[in-house]
Amino acid sequence: MEKRLSAAAIWLLMVLYGASVAQGERTRDKMYKPILGASCFRRLNGTHQTGCSSTYSGSVGVLHRINVEADLEFLLAGPPSPPYAPMIPPHLFTRDNLMRLKMAGPQNISVVLLVNQTNNMQQFSHELNCPNQYSGINSSSETCDATNPAKNWNPWGTGLLHEDFPFPIFYIDDTDEIEKLMQCFEKFNNKDYKTHALRSLCAVEVKAFMSAAVNTEVCMRRTNFINNLGGSKYCDPLEGRNVYATVYPREPLLNDGIEVLRTDEKIIMVTCRLDTVSMFDGVGVGAMDSLMGLAVFTQVANLLRQLLPPQSSLPDSRRNILFVTFNGESYDYIGSQRFVYDMERLEFPPESAHSPPIAFDNIDFMLDIGTLDDIANIKLHALRGSDLAQKLLGQLNNYARASRYGFNLNIQSEISAHIPPTSAQSFLRRDPNFRALILNARPTNKYYHSIYDDAKNIDFTYANTSKDFTQLADVGDFKGLKADSLQMKVRNISSIVALALYQTLTGKEYTGTKVANPLLADELLYCFLESADCPLFKASSYPDSPTGLQLPPMRYISVLGGSQESSGWTYRVLGYLLSQPQPNIPKENCTKLPLHYFAGYNNVGECRLTTQNYSYALSPAFLIDGYDWSSGQYSTWTESTWSQFSARIFLRPSNVHQITTLSIGIVVLIVSFCLVYIISSRSEVLFEDLPASNAALPPPTAC
Amino acid sequence: MDISKAPNPRKLQLCRTYFFAGFAFLPFVWAINVCWFFQEAFRKPPYPEQNQIKRFVIYSAVGTIFWLIVLSAWIVIFQTNRTAWGATADYMSFIIPLGSA
Secondary structure, eight states: OHHHHHHHHHHHHHHHHHHHHOOOOOHHHHHOEEOOOEEBOOEEOSSOEEEEOOOTTOEEEEEEEOSSTHHHHHHHSOOSSOOEEEEEOGGGOOHHHHHHHHHHOTTTBOOEEEEOOOTTOOOOBOSOSSTTGGGSSOOOTTTOOTTOGGGSSOTTBOOGGGOEESSOEEEEOOHHHHHHHHHHIIIIISSOGGGGGGSOEEEEEEEOOBOOOSOHHHHHHHHTOTTOTTOOOOEEEBEEEEEEEESSOOOOOOTTOOOOOOTTOEEEEEEEEOOOOOSBTTOOOOIIIIIHHHHHHHHHHHHHHHHSOOGGGSSSTTEEEEEEEESSTTTTSHHHHHHHHHHHTTOOSOGGGOSOOOOGGGEEEEEEEOOOSOGGGEEEEESSOOHHHHHHHHHHHHHHHOTTTTOOOOOEEEESSOOOSSTHHHHHHHOTTSOEEEEEEOOOOTTTTSTTOSTTTTTOOOOOOOSOOSSOEETTOOTTOOTTSHHHHHHHHHHHHHHHHHHHHHSSOOOOSEEOOHHHHHHHHHHHHTOSSSHHHHHTSOTTOOOOOSSOOOOSOOBTTSOOHHHHHHHHHHHHHTSEEOTTSOGGGOOSTTEEEEOOGGGOOEEEEOOOEEEEEEOGGGTSTTOOTTSOSSOOOEEEOBSOOEEEEEEEOOHHHHHHHHHHHHHHHHHHHHHHHHHHHTHHHHTTTSOOTTSOOOOOOOO | OOGGGSOHHHHHHHHHHHHHHTTTTOHHHHHHHHHHHHIIIIISOOOTTHHHHHHHHHHHHHHHHHHHHHHHHHHHHHHHHHHHHTHHHHHHOSSOOTTOO
16 A cells, blocks of 8 residues: 555656656747848739748848948858848848849858848838839939939939849848847857858748739739639739728719719819838838828818818819829839729729719819928929910918918929829829829938838827817917928818819809918828727718727728728818718718718718719729730739748758758668568578468368 | 459550550550559560560550650740730640749
8 A cells, every 4th residue: 555655646746847847839939030021022923023022931140240241251251151131221222232242142041031230221222213203104314313313303212112022021020029130140140250161050931922923914824714623823913902082072963873974073183192102011001102101181071062162152162182192103113004094994983983974074184182292392393384384383372371371381383294203194194184293392301211200200299189070160279289390281271272172163262361281191190000999980981880990091002802901091081171060960870872871070970962973993904804914004013922921030050960861761661671681581580480472371271 | 453463465455454544635644554563574485475465565665754754845945935815825834833933
């Protein structure tokens, strides 16, 4: 009994001891540490592929920190244990350096990590010097001269966004993640470089394999291919939605549904760009490059909606303003090209809107809001001089300089082919005589189309006043904001534009003191820059609908089935700001469009008569049968499909180690074969007593 | 099936069937025929049907080699020119590689 007790006690001890030491962690999790970040991916156009891709099973490279340019020399001049993965801070992520890494080939450089250490960063723009050069009015140097910084639209651009890299580029934003990488590098790699080949080194593995290749023609052909047994998709066209709304509701179609063109309708179009782009998936809010324009656009819409008298009391009661924000403009004007294509075919507005088509003849003129980098240096661009340009410039400056408003701005004019890369180019391309005017500031954005074009770049601080942002404000009422704050700048420029349009429509000068409310700009910029869970988005949603994520909405056009967050929110905001309150309609009866029930400011709930809708932003190239992909007529951009983005670090054994392991394995294999052969051939010696397996069975003994 | 246990006429019949089946664009059947009946045709002591079996085995071997040459030539030509042929090559393929031309 005593013996058994002591045995049980020993067992118990062992179990208890084992439990404290044993770990359920998988070997895989012990070997690898995941790294969070954003990856660069592949896009294709009619003739090329751009962006990056890893190898099929993931690219592996030894970590190497680049602090100064000279550190790159180590990697480029026959490094001891290739391939390497340089960790580059933004100020060294230059065209020169990246092209040198590309030239070194994937056998030397297999991964590039961009680490978010912005101390020495002066600029970071990887768009071309001439964005959308080949899809505008013409590609002449008069419109944009890439070699002359004074004559192009993105002097800081490196064009890396349009290069094809043979390695994945991974952006690591989080400081903890960067710390992980740096520690691993310091501990294992950053010493005794000569013996790299003989040691285990800290390496990173990045998986970002892209299915599409060559160009859009090839990948679309393969995707639509009838023999495609796997049903695999190689690429998807960039696709999104434009958002539009009118300041006055348009008459709906007659009940019989016959589309009748209203030739007497005279429409002024106010437009801007909705999307932005960056090199890395899901990062980049495009604060200065397009959000400023969108902020001014919504402010103008709100101000005009509230200032303008009813349509019937206008001198010409068939006039209206159409606000359109185009999606996918960063990629050869996808949204506006489609808009022009649809309008030519009398297919705008789309059928779902149940309103009569609008033709080019209905358009009085177009005022396009381009990039507004520097509010003090805005120009009104036009391709050809006209009375209209003169008149509008006069009106704009009348308000810009008026002492009663104190905006103290001066808008210059430029009548030349030096047209900024904005949506108006799609309209001018179809017809150079189209009456398009473009408000655009001198380019000063050093972070155009990049991950660093954020709130910091435009110096935005959220005022968070919780005051009513929907009402107009008195011109002297700054709502507690500083006179030189971003919100006030947006207020000033949007008031000027809106008042000039007010005068165009009513024929009277505006003499009131109500101007745009800077808090609306504050709220809109907050929603799009910091968090979609914000008062403006809540106000423009249905009461108690799910709130947005506490992240800025993604503003890249993406593909069909993509998030489309930015167009969705813009649709609601524009719908809310450009609608007429219907205080007499109760919530129960306010269910059918164009009536829509909004939460409104402070969640009071209000029924409004709305005008907003979507139109397609998918390039006509994907609609036309047998389209010639290299013709350059329409945008041909597609995005490759991928299965995953991931990055992880681990200790990569040295080459010697790997070769030794393999050799031992082969030797053991050969030895075991020999051994088995010898044993088998000598089996009768070893197993003397046993009958051979193929020997006849002994005859059964008789019972 | 253990061919050594079959009677000789049965061997000949089998060999002939395999040889003719190979004409249905089935070079593998010829290859199998060669392997299977090689011993019977060349290594076994002579018996009446052996001459005919020998003939079928030789013919099958010739057919196999012919197919081997044609197929390898085609595979080499196709693989080296696949990207250059563009759409034509894609239409000929059932499996198109991911991520490359």
